[in-house]
Amino acid sequence: MQDFPAPSLALAPPPAAATPPGEKPALAAVALGLLALLAAAADADAARAQLSLGIALALLSGGALAWAWLAFGRAEAGWHPHDLWRRASTSRGAVAWASGLALTGFYVVLYWFPWLLTNLIRALDPFSQSLRHRVADQWFLYGTFYTLAVLVLGGRALWKYRFSRYHLARTASVMFFQLGFSFLLPGLLLALQQPEYYFTYFWPLKYDYLFPGTVAQLLHGGGLGVFMVFWGVVMAFVATPVLTYFLGKRWYCAWVCGCGGLAETAGDAYRQLSDKSRQAWRWEVRLIYPILGLIVLLTALLWLGASGAVPALGVVTGPLGQFYGFMIGSVFSGVVGVGFYPLLGSRVWCRFGCPMAAYLGLLQKHFSRFRISTNGGQCISCGNCSNACEMGIDVKQYAQCGAPIVRAACVGCGLCATACPRGVLNLENGPRAGRLAGSAFIHADSLRIL
Amino acid sequence: MHLVIIGNGITGVTAACTARRLNASARITLVSAESAHHYSRPALMYLYLGHLRYADVKPYEDWFWAENRLELVHAEATGVDTAARTVQLATGQVLAYDRLLLATGSVVRTADWPGQQLRGVQGFYGLPDLERMARATQGIGHAVVVGGGLIGVELAEMLHSRGIRVTWLVREQRYWQSVLPPEEAALLTAHIRRHGIDLRLATELREVLGDAQGRVRAVLTTTGQELPAGWVGLATGVTPNLALAQAAGLATDRGILVNELLEASVPGVYAAGDCAQHRQPAPGEVAVEQLWYTGRMQGETVAHTLCGQPTPYRRGQWFNSAKFFSLEYQTYGRVPAQAGADTASFCWQHPSGRHLLRLNFRLSDHAVTGVNALGLRQRQAVWERWLGEQTPIGTVVAQLAAANFDAEFSRQHEPAIRRAFARQFPAIPLAGRPRRRGLFGAWPG
Numbered sequence: 071m072q073d074f075p076a077p078s079l080a081l082a083p084p085p086a087a088a089t090p091p092g093e094k095p096a097l098a099a100v101a102l103g104l105l106a107l108l109a110a111a112a113d114a115d116a117a118r119a120q121l122s123l124g125i126a127l128a129l130l131s132g133g134a135l136a137w138a139w140l141a142f143g144r145a146e147a148g149w150h151p152h153d154l155w156r157r158a159s160t161s162r163g164a165v166a167w168a169s170g171l172a173l174t175g176f177y178v179v180l181y182w183f184p185w186l187l188t189n190l191i192r193a194l195d196p197f198s199q200s201l202r203h204r205v206a207d208q209w210f211l212y213g214t215f216y217t218l219a220v221l222v223l224g225g226r227a228l229w230k231y232r233f234s235r236y237h238l239a240r241t242a243s244v245m246f247f248q249l250g251f252s253f254l255l256p257g258l259l260l261a262l263q264q265p266e267y268y269f270t271y272f273w274p275l276k277y278d279y280l281f282p283g284t285v286a287q288l289l290h291g292g293g294l295g296v297f298m299v300f301w302g303v304v305m306a307f308v309a310t311p312v313l314t315y316f317l318g319k320r321w322y323c324a325w326v327c328g329c330g331g332l333a334e335t336a337g338d339a340y341r342q343l344s345d346k347s348r349q350a351w352r353w354e355v356r357l358i359y360p361i362l363g364l365i366v367l368l369t370a371l372l373w374l375g376a377s378g379a380v381p382a383l384g385v386v387t388g389p390l391g392q393f394y395g396f397m398i399g400s401v402f403s404g405v406v407g408v409g410f411y412p413l414l415g416s417r418v419w420c421r422f423g424c425p426m427a428a429y430l431g432l433l434q435k436h437f438s439r440f441r442i443s444t445n446g447g448q449c450i451s452c453g454n455c456s457n458a459c460e461m462g463i464d465v466k467q468y469a470q471c472g473a474p475i476v477r478a479a480c481v482g483c484g485l486c487a488t489a490c491p492r493g494v495l496n497l498e499n500g501p502r503a504g505r506l507a508g509s510a511f512i513h514a515d516s517l518r519i520l
Numbered sequence: 521m522h523l524v525i526i527g528n529g530i531t532g533v534t535a536a537c538t539a540r541r542l543n544a545s546a547r548i549t550l551v552s553a554e555s556a557h558h559y560s561r562p563a564l565m566y567l568y569l570g571h572l573r574y575a576d577v578k579p580y581e582d583w584f585w586a587e588n589r590l591e592l593v594h595a596e597a598t599g600v601d602t603a604a605r606t607v608q609l610a611t612g613q614v615l616a617y618d619r620l621l622l623a624t625g626s627v628v629r630t631a632d633w634p635g636q637q638l639r640g641v642q643g644f645y646g647l648p649d650l651e652r653m654a655r656a657t658q659g660i661g662h663a664v665v666v667g668g669g670l671i672g673v674e675l676a677e678m679l680h681s682r683g684i685r686v687t688w689l690v691r692e693q694r695y696w697q698s699v700l701p702p703e704e705a706a707l708l709t710a711h712i713r714r715h716g717i718d719l720r721l722a723t724e725l726r727e728v729l730g731d732a733q734g735r736v737r738a739v740l741t742t743t744g745q746e747l748p749a750g751w752v753g754l755a756t757g758v759t760p761n762l763a764l765a766q767a768a769g770l771a772t773d774r775g776i777l778v779n780e781l782l783e784a785s786v787p788g789v790y791a792a793g794d795c796a797q798h799r800q801p802a803p804g805e806v807a808v809e810q811l812w813y814t815g816r817m818q819g820e821t822v823a824h825t826l827c828g829q830p831t832p833y834r835r836g837q838w839f840n841s842a843k844f845f846s847l848e849y850q851t852y853g854r855v856p857a858q859a860g861a862d863t864a865s866f867c868w869q870h871p872s873g874r875h876l877l878r879l880n881f882r883l884s885d886h887a888v889t890g891v892n893a894l895g896l897r898q899r900q901a902v903w904e905r906w907l908g909e910q911t912p913i914g915t916v917v918a919q920l921a922a923a924n925f926d927a928e929f930s931r932q933h934e935p936a937i938r939r940a941f942a943r944q945f946p947a948i949p950l951a952g953r954p955r956r957r958g959l960f961g962a963w964p965g
Binding site for chain 2: 236450492497
């Protein structure tokens with residue numbers, strides 16, 4: 071960009087877009103909700119804290135939904151992200167930095183200073199008691215906030231994408247799986263004195279589900295525990311390859327997974343921030359496959375240790391497990407993955423860190439019927455597809471040379487196809503033969519794009 | 521060999537990339553006054569809308585050029601000495617070439633309206649125009665767009681996105697009537713008006729009125745109305761940019777005259793894209809093609825000739841696409857605004873006014889000749905085959921789902937279209953089994 075012509079858009083960006091006056095009451099409600107949340111966190115009196123928390127959640131949810139309606143409901147349904155790169159909140163402006171700091175701060179407190187959240191956790195006790203028959207803890211608080219974010223901002227996504235049945239279906243799907251399988255069902259299991267189990271998280275994302283310790287514990291727990299082990303093994307090694315063969319990685323990443331669910335709902339406003347450069351892609355490959363390798367290695371070593379074949383393996387697996395749990399499980403997936411949504415985009419964890427995404431990606435790239443087709447020679451290289459890609463794929467590189475998009479990273483959210491103003495892209499499952507064949511309308515310039 | 525290309529639009533860049541693929545050792549230089557790097561001209565509107573940043577509309581990252589040894593010169597070419605085979609640049613530099621490609625694109629065409637030199641009155645073609653428009657439309661309340669083509673609708677949408685009230689003057693009785701049949705024009709007119717654009721048909725600009733500071737304040741129409749305007753966009757078309765060709769003494773008419781190898785009138789000099797005019801266009805084709813797609817195809821074709829593989833330009837089946845606010849438009853084959861005497865035209869519309877499909881076919885042998893689709897995505901490869909094989913319309917209608925390129929779970933309209941066709945043309949049998957799509961379903965061939 072350094073050689074850009076003198077009077078240019080890059081040097082003199084257009085003025086930031088102001089918040090439309092009509093949207094201000096909704097935003098004020100959200101701000102008041104955040105204040106009420108702080109009040110609840112600071113209040114040692116349980117009854118008052120409960121009241122504050124109730125008011126906070128009502129204001130946050132109501133304000134966000136009202137804002138969504140004002141932002142998307144009044145214009146004709148369709149893809150028109152006007153001023154996306156002119157608003158401070160969605161273009162790494164001051165608002166984005168503030169929200170990034172707040173989110174990151176929340177994760178730091180949650181993981182390492184949970185006592186700061188004591189009042190909020192206690193305020194959730196009655197709810198936790200009624201759902202799980204036990205007192206709340208920091209993870210219940212987190213799960214409640216998380217689920218509420220997916221539901222409320224899922225409502226925003228349903229409203230925003232009401233013109234597209236594909237987006238309605240996958241948004242409803244992630245909302246359903248988050249509420250049912252990642253929140254209510256684990257709570258119910260606890261209430262029934264059963265192991266807390268998440269049926270929609272599998273090894274290697276939920277890596278300890280196939281660790282010998284967890285397996286032994288579950289098997290010990292009777293019929294349901296045995297089923298859980300069976301479910302975990304079948305989902306990780308049978309269902310995942312089969313479903314990915316037919317549908318691509320998206321069946322999990324954009325329809326079921328909780329991390330994906332948060333990205334598709336709360337993170338939807340930030341999808342354009344994912345870096346599309348070749349440099350970013352190189353980091354992606356450097357990080358995600360070693361992380362998959364690390365968790366495979368750790369799991370294998372743990373089983374080797376459990377078999378007793380190699381004595382004193384705990385010297386290795388203990389620190390390795392701690393390192394993985396801290397660096398990948400906490401810092402990467404939480405602090406960076408979600409905390410940096412407003413700065414790096416909504417899929418940082420999924421793109422750079424998630425071993426499940428790496429596993430699914432390998433299957434998708436080498437063993438799947440899924441691809442994004444390019445429609446003949448219709449691409450105008452406008453860049454809307456790449457801009458909409460939350461996984462940082464420079465989609466237009468493929469579209470403009472008539473090539474189908476077969477990339478390990480693609481989670482099949484379908485926004486590239488929606489954003490395309492010429493109807494060039496389409497997510498499809500078809501025979502694997504010729505899956506990589508380009509369009510006959512453009513003779514691909516065979517020059518390197520990555 | 522040193523290949524010098526003037527112009528870094530889609531034609532020049534496609535030619536450069538193709539030439540590099542065909543010839544690994546040639547020295548290739550791209551000269552452009554407009555921008556340091558190639559950018560997507562059709563994407564300019566998205567910069568104004570705030571959907572994208574400038575870096576996003578560059579089809580290639582900046583490392584691409586050096587890695588592929590494509591030299592970029594950001595300077596204006598002011599002259600060509602075809603005898604000495606040199607290009608003069610405004611910087612004083614002189615570039616020697618073995619072969620020269622002129623891909624200089626277009627310039628804005630305007631009539632001679634009184635007041636069109638006022639500040640705040642402009643055309644819209646390139647980056648500098650976008651920058652002027654961005655500055656001039658800040659804080660204004662009303663704008664007027666003149667001209668009923670594709671640039672006009674882009675300008676209307678851009679202005680509308682910033683809350684500016686738009687009056688759009690279109691000379692013709694119907695919107696884009698030189699290209700669109702009446703049903704399409706009517707549907708789009710309604711769609712555009714639904715977005716709050718004051719689209720005035722059969723209305724022309726008479727004069728632009730200024731204030732004491734030399735800035736536009738209003739326009740006067742041929743119907744005698746004075747409309748307030750803080751900014752006026754002239755979208756009355758573009759015309760080939762001939763400045764350099766004429767300075768070089770090349771034969772020109774409306775464009776730079778070229779033969780089917782895209783050779784200009786002087787040895788070693790070629791022209792392609794918007795600026796070229798074919799001496800002998802194929803029957804039914806135009807001499808000057810000013811489309812992104814044809815620019816790319818001409819660029820690819822001429823690169824073969826430049827690299828010693830003489831290749832005549834053959835466009836193949838016509839296709840084009842556009843977007844009007846939220847409505848996508850695609851066309852394949854020939855769908856003239858008024859069907860010829862030997863052609864039947866079938867037009868289906870969804871009651872919502874958001875989907876339309878027109879199928880043209882020959883009366884003599886029922887071969888399909890073209891399709892217009894609004895709000896329905898069609899698969900180009902399938903249409904290419906149907907048109908190339910002169911597929912009977914009965915087969916096309918029966919198998920229409922094979923050309924469906926809409927997103928998964930979209931409502932499929934093929935059954936309704938088939939029923940409507942059967943009602944209108946009961947004598948034509950709908951051959952073949954209807955093909956359906958689905959998550960695991962048939963793959964359209």
